[in-house]
Amino acid sequence: MRMGGATAEQGCLRLKQVPTGRCAVCGVRQASFCSVLSTAELQQLHAMSSQKIFEPGELIVEEDASVRQVANVLSGTIKLFKLLPDGRQQITGFLFGGDFLGPMLSGEYATFAEAVNRVELCMFDQDRLRERMDAWPHLERRLFEDATQTLDRALDWMLLLGRKTATERVASFFVMLADRVGEKNDATAVVEVPMSRSDIADYLGLTMETVSRQISQLKRAGLLAAQGQHVLEIRDLPTLRRRAEGSQ
Amino acid sequence: MRMGGATAEQGCLRLKQVPTGRCAVCGVRQASFCSVLSTAELQQLHAMSSQKIFEPGELIVEEDASVRQVANVLSGTIKLFKLLPDGRQQITGFLFGGDFLGPMLSGEYATFAEAVNRVELCMFDQDRLRERMDAWPHLERRLFEDATQTLDRALDWMLLLGRKTATERVASFFVMLADRVGEKNDATAVVEVPMSRSDIADYLGLTMETVSRQISQLKRAGLLAAQGQHVLEIRDLPTLRRRAEGSQ
DNA sequence: CGGGCTCTTGACTCAGCTCAAGATTTGTGG
DNA sequence: CCACAAATCTTGAGCTGAGTCAAGAGCCCG
Numbered sequence: 001m002r003m004g005g006a007t008a009e010q011g012c013l014r015l016k017q018v019p020t021g022r023c024a025v026c027g028v029r030q031a032s033f034c035s036v037l038s039t040a041e042l043q044q045l046h047a048m049s050s051q052k053i054f055e056p057g058e059l060i061v062e063e064d065a066s067v068r069q070v071a072n073v074l075s076g077t078i079k080l081f082k083l084l085p086d087g088r089q090q091i092t093g094f095l096f097g098g099d100f101l102g103p104m105l106s107g108e109y110a111t112f113a114e115a116v117n118r119v120e121l122c123m124f125d126q127d128r129l130r131e132r133m134d135a136w137p138h139l140e141r142r143l144f145e146d147a148t149q150t151l152d153r154a155l156d157w158m159l160l161l162g163r164k165t166a167t168e169r170v171a172s173f174f175v176m177l178a179d180r181v182g183e184k185n186d187a188t189a190v191v192e193v194p195m196s197r198s199d200i201a202d203y204l205g206l207t208m209e210t211v212s213r214q215i216s217q218l219k220r221a222g223l224l225a226a227q228g229q230h231v232l233e234i235r236d237l238p239t240l241r242r243r244a245e246g247s248q
Numbered sequence: 249m250r251m252g253g254a255t256a257e258q259g260c261l262r263l264k265q266v267p268t269g270r271c272a273v274c275g276v277r278q279a280s281f282c283s284v285l286s287t288a289e290l291q292q293l294h295a296m297s298s299q300k301i302f303e304p305g306e307l308i309v310e311e312d313a314s315v316r317q318v319a320n321v322l323s324g325t326i327k328l329f330k331l332l333p334d335g336r337q338q339i340t341g342f343l344f345g346g347d348f349l350g351p352m353l354s355g356e357y358a359t360f361a362e363a364v365n366r367v368e369l370c371m372f373d374q375d376r377l378r379e380r381m382d383a384w385p386h387l388e389r390r391l392f393e394d395a396t397q398t399l400d401r402a403l404d405w406m407l408l409l410g411r412k413t414a415t416e417r418v419a420s421f422f423v424m425l426a427d428r429v430g431e432k433n434d435a436t437a438v439v440e441v442p443m444s445r446s447d448i449a450d451y452l453g454l455t456m457e458t459v460s461r462q463i464s465q466l467k468r469a470g471l472l473a474a475q476g477q478h479v480l481e482i483r484d485l486p487t488l489r490r491r492a493e494g495s496q
Numbered sequence: 497c498g499g500g501c502t503c504t505t506g507a508c509t510c511a512g513c514t515c516a517a518g519a520t521t522t523g524t525g526g
Numbered sequence: 527c528c529a530c531a532a533a534t535c536t537t538g539a540g541c542t543g544a545g546t547c548a549a550g551a552g553c554c555c556g
């Protein structure tokens with residue numbers, strides 16, 4: 001589909017700085033673990049990647065599935081979740097563009113993963129990526145940093161699930177969205193909300209009805225405003241942040 | 249205090265296999281990250297370690313403190329927790345002997361850490377341990393695995409905090425204790441419970457009173473029996489496991 | 497053996513859940 | 527482009543599991 005690596009490696013300096021092919025136009029490269037790779041490394045990785053689309057609601061991986069593939073999210077939103085035998089669901093996190101999907105060390109996913117909307121993945125064979133991780137310490141370090149960040153977020157969410165009120169939880173949710181995917185300035189933000197009310201509820205340990213009531217209340221308080229069903233405007237981010245921590 | 253590393257390295261093969269000094273008699277070496285180190289590496293690490301005791305209730309680290317020290321837990325129990333501005337507390341995990349205390353990558357602790365009972369730590373300067381991590385990929389790998397396991401446990405706990413009933417939470421707590429520190433056989437287990445009812449409550453997202461009521465109920469059901477205030481016998485571990493997942 | 501803990505139990509309250517109607521949005525086919 | 531069915535979301539009314547408040551029981555340690 002495109003020129004061989006040899007040409008680029010032998011080419012002028014400028015060519016060596018710029019990745020070729022799909023990676024060159026990848027919108028999430030700077031946000032993903034690929035950002036720590038040199039052009040040569042990127043080309044090697046590119047050669048072992050494949051792209052795949054998942055439609056809304058499609059299951060991407062099952063819990064405890066011993067997995068062959070891991071991936072970067074190119075676009076779309078993924079929900080990661082756990083289930084109890086009777087069907088109760090807890091969403092443990094969402095993945096957005098640039099995020100990494102996969103258990104790099106354990107070999108098994110600790111959660112299910114499902115496409116919330118149309119999701120585009122850049123997939124790698126897990127064993128081959130692990131080889132690269134062994135060969136490139138900076139790649140391992142980067143994936144370690146990723147896991148550390150995921151852990152930090154999980155700990156914050158434990159505080160939310162164990163100790164926050166419904167209002168605080170819903171406020172925290174929109175703060176999280178603003179911080180991760182929002183168009184922010186100091187006081188306001190516009191966020192896309194691709195997930196359903198019931199996904200939000202399963203993320204916050206609440207019911208759909210409670211989430212809906214809390215959102216209505218935040219709208220009445222002038223902190224939130226709808227801009228179409230799946231786009232929301234946060235009118236006062238600092239106040240929302242304070243609400244998320246329980247300080248009124 | 250003991251012979252130099254050079255002697256051991258030049259000595260007979262048997263000496264090279266056995267660490268010297270404190271590490272030789274360390275009860276948690278095989279459970280800690282030290283288990284992946286060669287004798288020579290262990291000696292190097294030993295030279296930069298120091299031991300310290302913390303008394304019950306003593307604060308070991310503050311959240312967001314940029315930290316100089318990380319540690320292995322030699323003995324005792326540590327609670328890791330987060331606070332809301334108004335004092336609400338969520339315990340995010342307990343550390344027991346052999347566990348690692350510290351944020352290896354971020355440089356900052358995401359939680360407070362406090363001694364539950366008398367705690368003995370084997371401490372390292374964070375920067376110097378990070379240097380060793382850079383030099384010894386197997387050490388970095390081991391600490392990465394540690395973080396992965398911590399993350400898996402956090403995700404399980406999110407399911408508990410978001411979706412389990414009080415009965416299921418308390419059952420899950422004793423199953424966790426049995427799995428991590430219990431004297432187990434297939435059907436029963438004896439576990440030490442060093443933490444207070446209110447610590448258990450703060451770990452489970454409940455109140456002390458609810459925890460106490462649920463424990464009484466499990467005792468009445470014959471699943472639990474007291475063996476002194478801080479030692480408990482689990483009389484039917486499989487049934488307790490089922491209760492923890494909500495299957496009656 | 498008494499003072500100060502922690503833990504247990506009881507009685508009552510309430511935040512969030514359940515159940516049930518409507519309202520709004522979305523998708524589809526003519 | 528509109529109509530209409532299906533899905534999602536909102537709102538209301540009443541219920542309930544866990545919280546709050548309060549009293550009493552055990553336990554530990556001088």
